[in-house]
Amino acid sequence: MPASGPVTRNTLRQQIADALRDEVLAGRLRPGQEFTVKQIADQYGVSATPVREALVDLAAQSLLDSDQHRGFRVREISVADFRGMVEARSLITDGVFRKLAEAGWSGARVDVLMAVRRRAEEAARAARAGDLDIFIGYDLRFWRELGALVDNPHICAFLHQLRLRCWVFSVPHLRGDPGLRDRLWQDHAEVVDAVTRADAEAVRAVIAAYHARMLAWAEDLAKGERLERPQR
Structure with missing residues (x-):
């Protein structure tokens, strides 16, 4: 170390x-x-x-x-726990970007956006390569650095912990998944583009679609668990 x-x-x-x-x-x-x-x-x-x-x-x-x-x-995280964490992320993130829009995006600094865009590009490259470990690292850095726009360390820390726990749940399900490349979200750059344009609705739409995709995946996992349970 x-x-x-x-x-x-x-x-x-x-x-x-x-x-x-x-x-x-x-x-x-x-x-x-x-x-x-x-x-x-x-x-x-x-x-x-x-x-x-x-x-x-x-x-x-x-x-x-x-x-x-x-x-x-x-910790063993259930599908229900994962679903709850995604829903919490969705509500908090939506509120964060509403607040930024109301403030006139005064916090959208150019230096932050340049760094975040680099993370978005690296995340997309890792997703195309199917490199889960590299993707997770850049995904976490992307959201943490984008959180600098919020200027509220408590919200940023809470969201970061939720993302960590979501990844802890997801990793065992994604390892060896033949459809891994399609599973990994690659719209980070769209978020940066929308923030750069100060287009609050576009930001919220992209992120809402991301969270909806995660919830749909959770529902598929839950269905699989129900099918695997022995009949009584």
């Missing part, structure tokens, strides 16, 4: 949290998988204290569940 500057307990804690989050998003730590503080400390060759703090941080972000006697496990 390379770091710039002296490694303090806080930076080590953050590095471990980031590394474990990446493991979960990559699907190497799977939903329901259990582990202890000692196992993670041994894996990274560090002391138990920053590991415990990192795991508590991830549990607070609802990525892990903790058990006093058994340690930690990767």
